[in-house]
Amino acid sequence: MLWLCLYFPHWPLQVAERGIKPQKPLVLVRNARVSHANASARQTGIRPGMRTAAAYALAAGLATAQRERSAEQQALQRLAAWAYQYSDRILLDQQALLIEAAGSLKLYGSLPQFIDMLQTGLKRLGYRSRIGVAPTPAAARAFAPRQTIAVDRTQLQQHIQHLSPAALPLTDDRRLALQQTGVPDLKTLLRFSPAELRRRFGSELTNYLARLTGQQLDPRTPYQPPSRFKSYLNLPAPIHIAEGLLFAARRLLEELCGFLTATDAAASRIEWRLGHEDHPASRFTIELSSPDRDPARWMVILQEKLVNWELPAPIEKISLRADRIVSHKPRQNDWLDQSGEKEATGRVLERIQTRLGKESVTGIHHRQDYYPEKSWCYQVFDETRNQSHLSTHQPLWLLPQPVSMPDKPNPSVSVAMQQIKTGWWKQEDWPTRVYYISSGIESGGLRLWVYQTPNDNYYLQGLYD
């Protein structure tokens, strides 16, 4: 087995920084003091431990946020869900993920290629990581901060010896205890027999070393992906225009689509929730004509949606959820074009629906009713349907409802064509209609479809064209 560790340096900052562009200075604050400062903030002279007020004085556009440990843990969970698309053996660690890579390498080519792909993917999600590789998960994790790569046992033995005890991902107490014994590197430590180790440093460190070298198996249970997706981003600086959301939204979409790919699933409906400070949250959903997991497809629709959208208040938080997740099927829907070079029919129509409303795109079909005003409906039918069985004497255009005509049509240019007297079984006094094709002087040569009721009222129902 070969384990690849993704280690996220400055993890609390990375989580807080995701919603903003990296050039912006950002600090995390605890008890009115800076606890973490990102690179842009450090450039202005801000250092951890500084008073927040002092930090504000140093950087004009400084964004501040509270550290949220639960958010950090959730973010790691979501990253695990994303990484699940590359391997079904994922372990969660402190500020790190472990991926069993031996199986993935067969699929994704060489190790450098695989690493490259992971780094690109993480960058798109808005994360930076350092990568370590080793035959055991513990060693991969220990190697990651210094980006060490050991692909077999020999290399593992070699590199372990040079690890400094200070670099081991142990609890602070243990690390301190280890440093106090004056052990300079692991080479020295590994010379002790297991019994001696246990006596001098306790069983926790002994077991850890055994897992590091592979003498003991890692007991952790692999990560299991959830069946629905939910993620959010806190925006360190409030966003005032809807289009400004696209940056943060894209990161959430990348995450969702990674999750869907990982679980071999797709979604057709996602919900956005935009949190405001002094205003109830805004919500909207986006729907696709068919389930998908291509972030670009969602993005296009989101853009259309946001173009015309007015914010009730600045946005501080953006969340995305997908509850209806279905198993992924390759597209073969007839809404979509097979050739691939053209844009699919469904996509253009989706875009139009997003901007002009769901009702704006429809089909037209016939219904079984003898009264023309009821014999059609705005509806999409893609499956085979029986063709119209009705008379073809009907005109090309119908009025949505018959319109009463003030004057009787000129009889010299009207020809009676059919009678409709069905419907009598529904209602005793259902009036019989006599239909005419008529061409009045008024209509300038247009041919009208008119009917007459028994009490001599005339109605215009359609036009011939």
Place this chain on the structure above:
Amino acid sequence: MPLADNTTLLRLQQELTTVKYRPQETGLATGYQALDQALPSKGWPTGAVTELLVPRLGSGEFRLLLPLLADITGRDQWIALVRPPWVPNPHALAAAQVDLRRLRLIRAKTSKDALWATDQLLRSGAFKAVVAWPEALPGASIRKLQLAAENGRCCGFLIRSDRHMRQHSMAPLRIHLKPRSFSEAEFLHNPYRLELQLQILKCRGLLHQRELTVEMNLLE
């Protein structure tokens, strides 16, 4: 000082001749022999918008397009109608062999929305023909629609009032349509017969205006 010397003029003249007689891509059959023959592309031009100018909506201009729409949907390709003035009768369309499963209607609320949707549809390449009834075409919108149709290799139709006939237009093909007036006796003899007079006002690759008459039966 002369504006250009003789050789330059000669060269320009030669270039103009080649431009004029550049063979055109074959269009889509209109379903009317006389019309196919009159058009240099031997049919409705693709990758272009065609303006149909009419004295009143419902003069026969949409019926003129039915053979094309039937042909396209019959080949499993898509057509769209953008904001038609009335409800297209599904019974009549089906009778004209238009496959309703390949037809989409865009019911935009405003003329501006309709124009935007038309542009999207023309541009997408997903629709073979798009018929729109624009109320107003501000400024350079025809030019924009023309570029969209070129981009999507689409056959676009703009049905408009002939009030706009004298307006300059970037559409490569403009046709004025008028139903021939008929006497009472003619009407009573066959009320379903329609003669449509077509005047090709402008057509890429055609130097002069042309006129022709197309006969249609309202029940076919």
